[in-house]
Amino acid sequence: MRLGELSEASGISAASIKFYLRSGLLEAGDAIHPTRAAYGIRHVRRLRLIQGLRASIGLGLEDIRRIIDASAGADASAEQRLALLATVQSVVLGYRGDGVRESAAVDDLVQVMGWADEESGARAAVGEHLAVMEAAGVVTDPAVLASYARAADAIAEAQLAVTDVQESIEEFILTAAIGMHLHNQLILALVALAQASHSIRRYGAR
Amino acid sequence: MRLGELSEASGISAASIKFYLRSGLLEAGDAIHPTRAAYGIRHVRRLRLIQGLRASIGLGLEDIRRIIDASAGADASAEQRLALLATVQSVVLGYRGDGVRESAAVDDLVQVMGWADEESGARAAVGEHLAVMEAAGVVTDPAVLASYARAADAIAEAQLAVTDVQESIEEFILTAAIGMHLHNQLILALVALAQASHSIRRYGAR
DNA sequence: GTTGTTAGGATAGTTCTACTATCTCGTGAT
DNA sequence: ATCACGAGATAGTAGAACTATCCTAACAAC
Numbered sequence A, B: 001m002r003l004g005e006l007s008e009a010s011g012i013s014a015a016s017i018k019f020y021l022r023s024g025l026l027e028a029g030d031a032i033h034p035t036r037a038a039y040g041i042r043h044v045r046r047l048r049l050i051q052g053l054r055a056s057i058g059l060g061l062e063d064i065r066r067i068i069d070a071s072a073g074a075d076a077s078a079e080q081r082l083a084l085l086a087t088v089q090s091v092v093l094g095y096r097g098d099g100v101r102e103s104a105a106v107d108d109l110v111q112v113m114g115w116a117d118e119e120s121g122a123r124a125a126v127g128e129h130l131a132v133m134e135a136a137g138v139v140t141d142p143a144v145l146a147s148y149a150r151a152a153d154a155i156a157e158a159q160l161a162v163t164d165v166q167e168s169i170e171e172f173i174l175t176a177a178i179g180m181h182l183h184n185q186l187i188l189a190l191v192a193l194a195q196a197s198h199s200i201r202r203y204g205a206r
Numbered sequence C: 001g002t003t004g005t006t007a008g009g010a011t012a013g014t015t016c017t018a019c020t021a022t023c024t025c026g027t028g029a030t
Numbered sequence D: 001a002t003c004a005c006g007a008g009a010t011a012g013t014a015g016a017a018c019t020a021t022c023c024t025a026a027c028a029a030c
Helices: A003-010 A014-023 A041-057 A061-071 A078-092 A104-113 A121-135 A142-163 A169-203 B003-010 B014-023 B041-057 B061-071 B078-093 B104-113 B121-135 B142-163 B169-203
Strands: A030-033 A036-038 B030-033 B036-038
Touching: A003 A014, A003 A041, A014 A041, A041 A061, A041 A169, A061 A078, A061 A169, A078 A121, A078 A169, A078 B169, A104 A121, A104 A142, A104 B169, A121 B169, A142 A169, A142 B142, A142 B169, A169 B078, A169 B104, A169 B121, A169 B142, A169 B169, B003 B014, B003 B041, B014 B041, B041 B061, B041 B169, B061 B078, B061 B169, B078 B121, B078 B169, B104 B121, B104 B142, B142 B169
Parallel strands: none
Antiparallel strands: A030 A036, B030 B036
8 A cells, every 4th residue: 555545544644655655653663675665554544543542532742642652562461451441531531640649538538449559649639639629619429429439431332342342452542431421422512401400390491 | 001011911922912902802002192102000900801711711812802892881780790790601612603493301391400591692592402313323311411410500509609709800800710620621521430330330340 | 291101993914723734856657 | 758647845824812013002211
């Protein structure tokens, strides 16, 4: 496959493909000779991944690069894919893993939910987030937190189910990232709906 | 207060304030004479709102303008503020209110949750979102959906509690928008944590 | 009353992101 | 022989959100 054909196969303009090549998001094709290179199915898959992460989730190229870099050494094993999933999550959620903060609220939550009691980036993120919310004066009573946790548990389970499906690593990432994003958006829509209902309950018709 | 003082009071550069004035995000001060204008506390509040929506939530100026426009005619009454809250929500969640789709799943959900059975933008959004997820091949079984709904209900309740606090309309918007955003981020962080736990449970230490 | 620093208003320039277009050169196919 | 096409490099574009510059008027100090 030459660049023009790759462009047709992926639906991405040749100019953009060149741009991705320059940016290092797409590896160069096998150079047949100085002015000709051959591209394969992995290039098409990579382009679909880039395009999907951009169009469906709105990730920037820097974030996409982070995910691609993490996927570089991963094989099809469950452990590797889960590690990759963690990376995807941290990118989609925008964590940059700065400070680790202890939190009694998080400890309680982990206990109550029966989650594995282990130090992780996610745990630090939750603790940090609660601190930010407290600082911002946003109330989070334990009952609400528990409710969130149950929803989160359900989402996590749904995500892990997807993990078992055997696909190319690119399809795996895309499925996981889009699933994550859609679940998130769904929750937000439900909150809006719940809020509309509560408003009507409280104050009659809007 | 003159422009320079407004800049100092708000911590926003005079050049940016001028930009906001040109953009129509900030109303002009009272013109004392051709080359001098006076600004008041409402200008400071408006700037804080703009800055807060941008810095804390990452909203674009167009979105901020939508919220500000909606707040223009609102008084301090509960009904007005709830309507305003709905606008803030639609902007933060990125709804543009296109097509209304009927959905049996949403009807069931509303029934089960005991939510007010009324047509709303949010209800259409949920239905539409479920359709998108189905189209994308993302699984959403009823149990997961119910779990989300309970979490959403809790969030909605927490948000409404904030509604009762009497503040300036700008502070009200900022509190609501930031609260909304933080609750959302919190859920995402919890999902990450839950997923990490499930991974550990399933595959041992990472 | 003159001079000089500053406010206000308008216009143009900058930075960042993600491309897109152009230009050149070397081939390979006709 | 020629001619279009691929590869590489460089420059241009568009939108968003500022930022800098310029000009004029006027208040403030001397």
